[in-house]
Amino acid sequence: MSHFTNVVGGVFKFSDGHEMPRVGLGISRIETQEALDVSVEAALKSGYRLFDTANLYKNEHFLGNSLKAIFGLTREDVFITTKVRTLNENTVEEVEKQLANSLAKLQTDYIDLLLIHYPRDRDTGNDDDYEVNKSRRKIFLTQIYTVCFILSVPISDSGKLRSIGVSNYEVYHLVEMFEYAKHRPVLNQYEYQPYLTRPTLKKYCDLNNIVVQSYSSLCWGDQDILQEDIIIQLCKKYNQTPQAILYAFAYCSNTSMIPKSATPSRIHDNLHNTITIRLTDEDLKSLRALDKGKSFPAIGQTWRYFI
Numbered sequence: 569m570s571h572f573t574n575v576v577g578g579v580f581k582f583s584d585g586h587e588m589p590r591v592g593l594g595i596s597r598i599e600t601q602e603a604l605d606v607s608v609e610a611a612l613k614s615g616y617r618l619f620d621t622a623n624l625y626k627n628e629h630f631l632g633n634s635l636k637a638i639f640g641l642t643r644e645d646v647f648i649t650t651k652v653r654t655l656n657e658n659t660v661e662e663v664e665k666q667l668a669n670s671l672a673k674l675q676t677d678y679i680d681l682l683l684i685h686y687p688r689d690r691d692t693g694n695d696d697d698y699e700v701n702k703s704r705r706k707i708f709l710t711q712i713y714t715v716c717f718i719l720s721v722p723i724s725d726s727g728k729l730r731s732i733g734v735s736n737y738e739v740y741h742l743v744e745m746f747e748y749a750k751h752r753p754v755l756n757q758y759e760y761q762p763y764l765t766r767p768t769l770k771k772y773c774d775l776n777n778i779v780v781q782s783y784s785s786l787c788w789g790d791q792d793i794l795q796e797d798i799i800i801q802l803c804k805k806y807n808q809t810p811q812a813i814l815y816a817f818a819y820c821s822n823t824s825m826i827p828k829s830a831t832p833s834r835i836h837d838n839l840h841n842t843i844t845i846r847l848t849d850e851d852l853k854s855l856r857a858l859d860k861g862k863s864f865p866a867i868g869q870t871w872r873y874f875i
Contacts, residue, residue, distance in 0.1 A: 576615030592618025610832035
Protein backbone atom coordinates (compact mmCIF):
# COMPACT_ATOMS: atom_id res chain seq x y z
CA MET A 569 0.00 0.00 0.00
CA SER A 570 1.22 3.51 -0.86
CA HIS A 571 2.46 5.70 1.97
CA PHE A 572 0.10 8.37 0.63
CA THR A 573 -3.07 6.29 0.30
CA ASN A 574 -4.90 8.15 3.06
CA VAL A 575 -3.25 11.55 2.68
CA VAL A 576 -5.50 14.60 3.09
CA GLY A 577 -6.59 15.85 -0.32
CA GLY A 578 -5.91 12.62 -2.20
CA VAL A 579 -3.17 11.57 -4.58
CA PHE A 580 -2.23 11.54 -8.23
CA LYS A 581 -0.78 8.38 -9.71
CA PHE A 582 2.01 9.11 -12.18
CA SER A 583 2.50 7.37 -15.49
CA ASP A 584 5.58 5.67 -13.99
CA GLY A 585 3.51 4.11 -11.20
CA HIS A 586 4.55 6.36 -8.32
CA GLU A 587 2.06 8.41 -6.35
CA MET A 588 2.15 12.03 -5.20
CA PRO A 589 -0.12 13.93 -2.80
CA ARG A 590 -2.37 16.33 -4.74
CA VAL A 591 -1.76 19.29 -2.41
CA GLY A 592 1.64 20.38 -1.15
CA LEU A 593 3.36 23.28 0.55
CA GLY A 594 5.29 25.60 -1.74
CA ILE A 595 8.26 27.23 0.00
CA SER A 596 9.76 29.43 -2.71
CA ARG A 597 9.75 32.65 -0.69
CA ILE A 598 10.43 31.31 2.80
CA GLU A 599 13.93 32.56 3.47
CA THR A 600 14.89 31.67 7.07
CA GLN A 601 15.27 28.46 9.04
CA GLU A 602 12.96 29.67 11.78
CA ALA A 603 10.17 30.55 9.35
CA LEU A 604 10.46 27.25 7.53
CA ASP A 605 10.48 25.26 10.78
CA VAL A 606 7.18 26.89 11.71
CA SER A 607 5.73 26.27 8.25
CA VAL A 608 6.80 22.63 8.02
CA GLU A 609 5.51 21.85 11.49
CA ALA A 610 2.16 23.48 10.71
CA ALA A 611 1.97 21.71 7.36
CA LEU A 612 2.68 18.27 8.77
CA LYS A 613 0.19 18.74 11.58
CA SER A 614 -2.40 19.84 9.02
CA GLY A 615 -1.85 16.73 6.91
CA TYR A 616 0.49 17.95 4.15
CA ARG A 617 3.01 15.40 2.94
CA LEU A 618 4.31 17.12 -0.21
CA PHE A 619 6.96 19.85 -0.07
CA ASP A 620 8.07 21.79 -3.15
CA THR A 621 11.46 23.51 -3.31
CA ALA A 622 14.19 24.19 -5.89
CA ASN A 623 17.88 24.83 -6.27
CA LEU A 624 16.96 28.37 -7.28
CA TYR A 625 15.05 29.08 -4.05
CA LYS A 626 18.17 28.68 -1.90
CA ASN A 627 16.24 27.05 0.93
CA GLU A 628 16.71 23.34 0.29
CA HIS A 629 19.02 23.16 3.31
CA PHE A 630 16.36 24.76 5.49
CA LEU A 631 13.82 22.16 4.35
CA GLY A 632 16.32 19.37 4.99
CA ASN A 633 16.88 20.62 8.53
CA SER A 634 13.14 20.98 9.18
CA LEU A 635 12.36 17.49 7.94
CA LYS A 636 15.07 15.97 10.16
CA ALA A 637 12.66 16.55 13.01
CA ILE A 638 9.72 14.87 11.27
CA PHE A 639 6.99 14.28 13.80
CA GLY A 640 6.57 10.50 13.96
CA LEU A 641 7.02 10.06 10.21
CA THR A 642 9.62 8.26 8.11
CA ARG A 643 11.31 9.62 4.97
CA GLU A 644 8.93 7.48 2.91
CA ASP A 645 5.96 9.29 4.43
CA VAL A 646 7.06 12.60 2.89
CA PHE A 647 7.18 13.55 -0.80
CA ILE A 648 9.94 15.98 -1.80
CA THR A 649 10.00 17.86 -5.09
CA THR A 650 13.00 19.93 -6.12
CA LYS A 651 14.15 21.48 -9.36
CA VAL A 652 17.36 21.82 -11.35
CA ARG A 653 18.10 24.49 -13.93
CA THR A 654 19.20 24.10 -17.53
CA LEU A 655 22.43 26.03 -18.00
CA ASN A 656 24.24 26.91 -21.21
CA GLU A 657 27.73 26.59 -19.71
CA ASN A 658 29.13 23.28 -18.46
CA THR A 659 25.75 21.68 -19.08
CA VAL A 660 26.81 18.09 -18.40
CA GLU A 661 28.77 18.87 -15.23
CA GLU A 662 26.00 21.08 -13.89
CA VAL A 663 23.46 18.25 -13.86
CA GLU A 664 25.55 16.14 -11.51
CA LYS A 665 26.56 19.15 -9.43
CA GLN A 666 23.01 20.42 -8.92
CA LEU A 667 21.58 16.99 -8.13
CA ALA A 668 24.38 16.21 -5.67
CA ASN A 669 23.90 19.58 -3.99
CA SER A 670 20.17 19.04 -3.67
CA LEU A 671 20.58 15.58 -2.15
CA ALA A 672 23.14 16.92 0.34
CA LYS A 673 21.14 19.99 1.33
CA LEU A 674 17.89 18.06 1.67
CA GLN A 675 19.77 15.42 3.68
CA THR A 676 18.14 12.56 1.82
CA ASP A 677 19.26 9.60 -0.29
CA TYR A 678 16.64 10.21 -2.93
CA ILE A 679 14.28 12.79 -4.40
CA ASP A 680 10.70 11.84 -5.13
CA LEU A 681 10.26 14.21 -8.07
CA LEU A 682 12.96 16.15 -9.92
CA LEU A 683 11.74 18.91 -12.21
CA ILE A 684 13.67 20.66 -14.96
CA HIS A 685 12.85 24.18 -13.84
CA TYR A 686 12.89 26.10 -17.14
CA PRO A 687 13.09 25.27 -20.85
CA ARG A 688 16.20 27.41 -21.24
CA ASP A 689 18.96 28.97 -19.17
CA ARG A 690 16.98 31.33 -16.94
CA ASP A 691 19.78 33.84 -16.43
CA THR A 692 21.88 33.90 -19.58
CA GLY A 693 19.65 32.21 -22.15
CA ASN A 694 18.32 34.10 -25.15
CA ASP A 695 14.77 33.50 -26.30
CA ASP A 696 15.83 33.78 -29.95
CA ASP A 697 18.43 30.99 -29.69
CA TYR A 698 15.99 28.16 -30.32
CA GLU A 699 18.55 25.60 -31.51
CA VAL A 700 20.88 26.34 -28.59
CA ASN A 701 18.04 26.08 -26.09
CA LYS A 702 16.80 22.87 -27.69
CA SER A 703 20.23 21.25 -27.59
CA ARG A 704 20.74 22.20 -23.94
CA ARG A 705 17.36 20.77 -23.01
CA LYS A 706 18.29 17.47 -24.64
CA ILE A 707 21.79 17.33 -23.09
CA PHE A 708 20.43 18.20 -19.67
CA LEU A 709 17.73 15.53 -19.66
CA THR A 710 20.02 12.88 -21.11
CA GLN A 711 22.60 13.58 -18.41
CA ILE A 712 19.97 13.28 -15.69
CA TYR A 713 19.31 9.75 -16.90
CA THR A 714 23.04 8.99 -16.85
CA VAL A 715 23.71 10.46 -13.43
CA CYS A 716 20.73 8.76 -11.83
CA PHE A 717 21.30 5.37 -13.47
CA ILE A 718 17.81 5.31 -14.90
CA LEU A 719 17.92 2.20 -17.03
CA SER A 720 14.38 0.94 -17.38
CA VAL A 721 10.69 1.73 -16.99
CA PRO A 722 9.50 2.40 -14.36
CA ILE A 723 12.27 4.46 -12.83
CA SER A 724 13.97 2.31 -10.22
CA ASP A 725 12.92 2.69 -6.61
CA SER A 726 16.57 2.21 -5.64
CA GLY A 727 17.88 5.20 -7.62
CA LYS A 728 18.61 8.76 -6.58
CA LEU A 729 15.21 9.89 -7.76
CA ARG A 730 11.83 8.36 -8.29
CA SER A 731 10.26 10.47 -11.04
CA ILE A 732 11.16 13.18 -13.56
CA GLY A 733 9.01 16.11 -14.62
CA VAL A 734 9.28 19.60 -16.04
CA SER A 735 8.25 23.13 -15.15
CA ASN A 736 7.18 25.99 -17.40
CA TYR A 737 7.20 23.76 -20.49
CA GLU A 738 4.92 24.61 -23.41
CA VAL A 739 3.29 22.10 -25.77
CA TYR A 740 6.09 22.32 -28.33
CA HIS A 741 8.70 21.74 -25.59
CA LEU A 742 6.87 18.54 -24.65
CA VAL A 743 6.51 17.40 -28.27
CA GLU A 744 10.24 17.98 -28.75
CA MET A 745 11.01 16.10 -25.52
CA PHE A 746 9.05 13.05 -26.66
CA GLU A 747 11.52 12.68 -29.54
CA TYR A 748 14.43 11.77 -27.28
CA ALA A 749 13.24 11.18 -23.72
CA LYS A 750 13.65 7.68 -22.31
CA HIS A 751 10.77 8.46 -19.98
CA ARG A 752 8.04 10.98 -20.60
CA PRO A 753 7.70 13.62 -17.88
CA VAL A 754 5.16 12.64 -15.24
CA LEU A 755 4.28 16.25 -14.35
CA ASN A 756 4.38 19.77 -15.74
CA GLN A 757 4.33 22.60 -13.20
CA TYR A 758 3.18 25.91 -14.62
CA GLU A 759 1.11 29.00 -13.88
CA TYR A 760 -2.58 28.15 -13.87
CA GLN A 761 -5.26 30.54 -12.61
CA PRO A 762 -8.52 32.00 -13.98
CA TYR A 763 -6.78 34.82 -15.84
CA LEU A 764 -4.44 32.28 -17.50
CA THR A 765 -6.04 28.86 -18.02
CA ARG A 766 -3.86 27.58 -20.89
CA PRO A 767 -6.55 25.28 -22.37
CA THR A 768 -4.35 23.80 -25.12
CA LEU A 769 -1.46 23.05 -22.77
CA LYS A 770 -3.82 21.65 -20.13
CA LYS A 771 -5.54 19.40 -22.68
CA TYR A 772 -2.24 18.20 -24.12
CA CYS A 773 -0.96 17.26 -20.66
CA ASP A 774 -4.22 15.49 -19.82
CA LEU A 775 -4.17 13.50 -23.07
CA ASN A 776 -0.56 12.44 -22.48
CA ASN A 777 -1.05 11.45 -18.84
CA ILE A 778 1.08 14.31 -17.55
CA VAL A 779 -0.11 15.67 -14.21
CA VAL A 780 -0.57 19.44 -14.20
CA GLN A 781 0.66 21.19 -11.08
CA SER A 782 -0.48 24.79 -10.77
CA TYR A 783 1.35 27.69 -9.21
CA SER A 784 0.42 31.36 -8.74
CA SER A 785 -3.14 30.32 -7.88
CA LEU A 786 -3.71 33.62 -6.05
CA CYS A 787 -2.38 35.71 -8.95
CA TRP A 788 0.38 37.21 -6.80
CA GLY A 789 -2.10 39.12 -4.68
CA ASP A 790 -3.76 40.83 -7.64
CA GLN A 791 -6.78 42.79 -6.42
CA ASP A 792 -8.72 42.90 -9.69
CA ILE A 793 -9.50 39.20 -9.71
CA LEU A 794 -10.86 39.40 -6.16
CA GLN A 795 -13.47 41.89 -7.41
CA GLU A 796 -14.69 39.83 -10.36
CA ASP A 797 -18.45 39.24 -10.19
CA ILE A 798 -18.13 35.46 -10.49
CA ILE A 799 -15.60 35.34 -7.64
CA ILE A 800 -17.92 37.36 -5.41
CA GLN A 801 -20.88 35.17 -6.36
CA LEU A 802 -19.00 31.96 -5.59
CA CYS A 803 -17.79 33.36 -2.25
CA LYS A 804 -21.42 33.85 -1.28
CA LYS A 805 -22.51 30.50 -2.71
CA TYR A 806 -19.88 28.50 -0.79
CA ASN A 807 -19.42 30.87 2.16
CA GLN A 808 -15.72 31.08 1.45
CA THR A 809 -13.03 33.69 0.85
CA PRO A 810 -11.90 34.71 -2.66
CA GLN A 811 -8.54 33.02 -1.96
CA ALA A 812 -10.28 29.74 -1.14
CA ILE A 813 -12.27 29.94 -4.38
CA LEU A 814 -9.08 30.50 -6.37
CA TYR A 815 -7.41 27.49 -4.78
CA ALA A 816 -10.56 25.44 -5.34
CA PHE A 817 -10.42 26.42 -9.02
CA ALA A 818 -7.05 24.67 -9.28
CA TYR A 819 -8.09 21.68 -7.18
CA CYS A 820 -11.44 21.12 -8.91
CA SER A 821 -9.79 21.50 -12.33
CA ASN A 822 -7.94 18.26 -11.54
CA THR A 823 -4.56 19.86 -11.04
CA SER A 824 -2.11 19.45 -8.22
CA MET A 825 -1.50 22.63 -6.23
CA ILE A 826 1.26 23.99 -4.01
CA PRO A 827 -0.13 26.93 -2.01
CA LYS A 828 2.52 29.10 -0.39
CA SER A 829 2.25 30.51 3.13
CA ALA A 830 4.33 30.92 6.26
CA THR A 831 1.28 31.44 8.48
CA PRO A 832 0.13 28.27 10.29
CA SER A 833 -3.59 29.11 10.18
CA ARG A 834 -3.47 29.80 6.45
CA ILE A 835 -1.44 26.67 5.80
CA HIS A 836 -4.21 24.67 7.47
CA ASP A 837 -7.03 26.47 5.67
CA ASN A 838 -5.35 26.32 2.25
CA LEU A 839 -5.64 22.55 2.46
CA HIS A 840 -8.74 21.84 4.50
CA ASN A 841 -10.98 24.61 3.17
CA THR A 842 -10.00 23.95 -0.42
CA ILE A 843 -10.87 20.27 -0.47
CA THR A 844 -14.34 20.90 0.94
CA ILE A 845 -15.34 23.21 -1.94
CA ARG A 846 -16.94 21.32 -4.80
CA LEU A 847 -17.08 23.75 -7.69
CA THR A 848 -19.54 22.60 -10.35
CA ASP A 849 -18.73 22.31 -14.05
CA GLU A 850 -20.70 25.51 -14.57
CA ASP A 851 -18.69 27.26 -11.84
CA LEU A 852 -15.44 26.19 -13.48
CA LYS A 853 -16.65 27.26 -16.91
CA SER A 854 -17.53 30.70 -15.56
CA LEU A 855 -14.11 31.05 -13.93
CA ARG A 856 -12.33 29.97 -17.10
CA ALA A 857 -14.29 32.66 -18.95
CA LEU A 858 -12.21 35.23 -17.03
CA ASP A 859 -9.15 34.18 -19.04
CA LYS A 860 -7.37 37.21 -20.48
CA GLY A 861 -3.94 35.68 -20.99
CA LYS A 862 -2.61 37.55 -17.98
CA SER A 863 0.50 36.11 -16.34
CA PHE A 864 1.95 37.38 -13.07
CA PRO A 865 5.53 36.00 -12.66
CA ALA A 866 7.43 38.03 -15.27
CA ILE A 867 10.10 35.35 -15.75
CA GLY A 868 7.66 32.87 -17.27
CA GLN A 869 6.03 35.03 -19.89
CA THR A 870 8.59 34.62 -22.67
CA TRP A 871 8.23 30.85 -22.67
CA ARG A 872 4.98 31.12 -24.55
CA TYR A 873 7.00 32.07 -27.59
CA PHE A 874 9.19 29.89 -29.74
CA ILE A 875 12.28 29.22 -27.61
